Amino acid sequence: MNSKLYGNLIFELSHPGRRAYSLPKNRFGCHTIPPSLRREKDAELPECDEMTVVRHYTNLSENNFGVDNGFYPLGSCTMKYNPTINEEIATLPSFTNLHPEQPEETVQGALEVEYGLQQALASITGMDDVTLNPYAGAHGELTGLMIIRSYHQSRGDNRRTKVIVPDSAHGTNPASAAVCGLEVVEVKSTPEGLVDVNDLKPLLGDDVAAMMMTNPNTLGLFEKDIPEIAELVHACGGLMYYDGANLNPLLGTARPGDMGFDVIHLNLHKTFSTPHGGGGPGAGPVGVRKMLIPFLPKPHVIKTEGRFMVEQPRQEDTYSVENNRVSSYLGNFLVILRAYTYILTLGKEHIKEVGPLATLNANYIKECLKDDYELPIEGLCKHEFVFNGLKDKTTGITTMDVAKRLLDYGYHAPTIYFPLLFHEAMMIEPTENESKDTIDGFVRVMHLIAKEARETPDLVKGAPHNTPIGRVDDVLAAKHPVLTYRQLLNDTQSESGA
Numbered sequence: 001m002n003s004k005l006y007g008n009l010i011f012e013l014s015h016p017g018r019r020a021y022s023l024p025k026n027r028f029g030c031h032t033i034p035p036s037l038r039r040e041k042d043a044e045l046p047e048c049d050e051m052t053v054v055r056h057y058t059n060l061s062e063n064n065f066g067v068d069n070g071f072y073p074l075g076s077c078t079m080k081y082n083p084t085i086n087e088e089i090a091t092l093p094s095f096t097n098l099h100p101e102q103p104e105e106t107v108q109g110a111l112e113v114e115y116g117l118q119q120a121l122a123s124i125t126g127m128d129d130v131t132l133n134p135y136a137g138a139h140g141e142l143t144g145l146m147i148i149r150s151y152h153q154s155r156g157d158n159r160r161t162k163v164i165v166p167d168s169a170h171g172t173n174p175a176s177a178a179v180c181g182l183e184v185v186e187v188k189s190t191p192e193g194l195v196d197v198n199d200l201k202p203l204l205g206d207d208v209a210a211m212m213m214t215n216p217n218t219l220g221l222f223e224k225d226i227p228e229i230a231e232l233v234h235a236c237g238g239l240m241y242y243d244g245a246n247l248n249p250l251l252g253t254a255r256p257g258d259m260g261f262d263v264i265h266l267n268l269h270k271t272f273s274t275p276h277g278g279g280g281p282g283a284g285p286v287g288v289r290k291m292l293i294p295f296l297p298k299p300h301v302i303k304t305e306g307r308f309m310v311e312q313p314r315q316e317d318t319y320s321v322e323n324n325r326v327s328s329y330l331g332n333f334l335v336i337l338r339a340y341t342y343i344l345t346l347g348k349e350h351i352k353e354v355g356p357l358a359t360l361n362a363n364y365i366k367e368c369l370k371d372d373y374e375l376p377i378e379g380l381c382k383h384e385f386v387f388n389g390l391k392d393k394t395t396g397i398t399t400m401d402v403a404k405r406l407l408d409y410g411y412h413a414p415t416i417y418f419p420l421l422f423h424e425a426m427m428i429e430p431t432e433n434e435s436k437d438t439i440d441g442f443v444r445v446m447h448l449i450a451k452e453a454r455e456t457p458d459l460v461k462g463a464p465h466n467t468p469i470g471r472v473d474d475v476l477a478a479k480h481p482v483l484t485y486r487q488l489l490n491d492t493q494s495e496s497g498a
């Protein structure tokens, strides 16, 4: 254990009487808190000097791995660089000090940001209008499905309860459909990793509300049959839903609206460079075709006679499907602001380079490594691809071992054991930002690990060796989470090393 990197808890560094603060003189007189509200005993807070506090938290922050520390090829998560200018704009007091209940005429600038992003995303995706209200990708999916359901119901088409989801879909797709009260029907993939049109046909009928698709799909493959699929689904009266969490490969090359999709959600916290991980905050805007605009949730920003206005929901305080309200206000404004900054920084011309570069980087890594790693589906990929473990199956080295060994070399592991179509899946997504040097460095290390797997497998099996913590027992952590400090102290004494 590296004691510098993985130090004590701040409570363990405490010494009674040490101080790292001095309070200013009280200029306001004395306020007494009623005895019934006062503690009986002082709170047990850590008492440390300033340097100890600074070093403790600085060292903790260095234990974190982020895009700013190193290469982070986490497939399906689009860990792209979040330009610092986004952060700078998002900390401007003229934005951060706004209150959501302020009158429209005092927040025209903020409303212009919202409106501008609605327009930009509509134009990037080929949709007619966009809501920025949803707080995450999954929330966008739920919103999109609610819109679809409201649309069918408004036409008296109440039998449509089925949502078709490919077996390669992100887990949130079936989950969102279920939460929306719809029935999930799975469609299989062909051995080439694409939606099986022959498996799809018998599932279609007048009970289908929608088909949810990701394109390129979770294997990083472009669904080339998409025009036929859209036609089949539309012919039976269903709508096409596009999971655009990872729109990166399409930026500048293709638009879901042109492929026949009616509803789409995006993850601003993936494709549009706002930081993610750790559960938020995020934003999952939803775009729709013209006939669905009346079902978009509110509040929604519109522009009339050069001024920005907010269309409010019918009943101010009700969250419901009928009311089409999915958020308290206009969405996660500072996430929206970062995404808009990103789009304006790149501009129409440079945003077109994102998709092709992300695709080039992924294909380059795939081709460089396929002699050592099993590539179950040959051919061109888009922004990401999947290996099925090491090619040499005799070493006994698993995808988990490779992922752990990568940490020793200073790289974040790819997404592993997802998608579920292969047993040893390793999903690699480099994004467009990485230089050839960085990518070549990663390729070298992946080759080196394959060599170690053959020659010194125990070294790989025992990895990581250089990180503050070795392999954690994630099952134990999930089954017996230790959530309090006191318990942690007792438990680490009895289960040291756990």
Ligand SMILES: *Cc1c(COP(=O)(O)O)cnc(C)c1O
Residues within 6 Å of the ligand: 076, 077, 136, 137, 138, 139, 170, 172, 173, 214, 243, 245, 246, 267, 282, 284
């Ligand atoms: C990340 C992701 C989602 C879910 O997004 P959240 O913001 O985590 O809810 C949905 N679909 C795909 C394909 C994703 O990669």
